[in-house]
Amino acid sequence: MLTEVADGVFVRQSTFCRSNATVVRGDEGALLVDPGVDGRDLADLADDLDRLGTGVVLGFATHPHWDHVLWHERFGTPRRLATAACVGAAHALRTRLQERVAELAPGVAPSLVGRIVPLPADAATLPWSGPEVRVSEHQAHAPGHAALLIPARGVLIAGDMLSDVEIPLFDPDGDDPLGDYALAIEQLAALCAEGVATLVPGHGAVAAGAEIDARIGADRSYVRALRSGTDPHDPRVDPGASYGSDWLPEAHERNMGLARNR
Numbered sequence: 593m594l595t596e597v598a599d600g601v602f603v604r605q606s607t608f609c610r611s612n613a614t615v616v617r618g619d620e621g622a623l624l625v626d627p628g629v630d631g632r633d634l635a636d637l638a639d640d641l642d643r644l645g646t647g648v649v650l651g652f653a654t655h656p657h658w659d660h661v662l663w664h665e666r667f668g669t670p671r672r673l674a675t676a677a678c679v680g681a682a683h684a685l686r687t688r689l690q691e692r693v694a695e696l697a698p699g700v701a702p703s704l705v706g707r708i709v710p711l712p713a714d715a716a717t718l719p720w721s722g723p724e725v726r727v728s729e730h731q732a733h734a735p736g737h738a739a740l741l742i743p744a745r746g747v748l749i750a751g752d753m754l755s756d757v758e759i760p761l762f763d764p765d766g767d768d769p770l771g772d773y774a775l776a777i778e779q780l781a782a783l784c785a786e787g788v789a790t791l792v793p794g795h796g797a798v799a800a801g802a803e804i805d806a807r808i809g810a811d812r813s814y815v816r817a818l819r820s821g822t823d824p825h826d827p828r829v830d831p832g833a834s835y836g837s838d839w840l841p842e843a844h845e846r847n848m849g850l851a852r853n854r
């Protein structure tokens with residue numbers, strides 16, 4: 593089910609990893625960001641779009657991980673954009689992405705996975721006929737990771753950052769994974785200070801109002817603790833956490849290893 597989180601901005605959450613697909617209504621059709629996750633989800637999302645009475649005129653992938661580069665034939669064949677670095681990584685890893693999809697997202701056509709093209713060089717906004725959507729690229733989580741700011745709607749689509757359920761997950765191949773992540777948090781914080789009232793993370797609950805600052809604070813504290821060589825004891829990796837208890841503690845250990853080996 594699509595829930596309207598701001599004027600003309602809708603989110604559908606999947607059961608798998610509480611993944612959020614975002615739909616932004618434009619003048620001639622919708623922008624669809626990170627549709628997920630399995631074939632049935634995507635078909636339900638297509639039904640939701642039919643009910644809204646809108647087609648898809650543009651796609652966007654926030655980063656080149658398998659759960660963010662999916663598509664369904666019912667969304668049609670509009671351009672699916674991403675940053676150039678995201679496209680480069682997705683194309684280099686296409687076979688691996690398709691394997692992951694085959695394993696984890698039944699019912700998704702492998703041929704539609706990762707068929708993204710780069711944004712025009714130096715494009716600061718998405719080329720489309722809806723409300724202005726600013727693209728904010730940074731080095732965090734995955735190559736070419738980007739958040740989308742919709743100023744007129746007060747919405748930030750944050751990709752896989754600022755989640756209530758997932759700790760910061762670094763790009764292990766980055767030059768300075770922790771330092772770059774810290775900079776990216778500040779970049780998103782600056783965007784939020786421009787009047788963001790609704791934050792849509794890639795996974796977990798949509799945040800509003802004061803909760804947005806709490807999200808920024810939690811991720812900031814986590815990264816700061818790691819960079820100073822301490823364990824942040826983040827509640828999101830508590831063994832009793834309701835999300836990801838089968839993989840997040842391991843991811844946290846990997847993060848601690850990255851911090852030690854800097």
Ligand SMILES: [Zn+2]
Pocket residue numbers: 657659660752794795
């Ligand atoms: Zn994700």
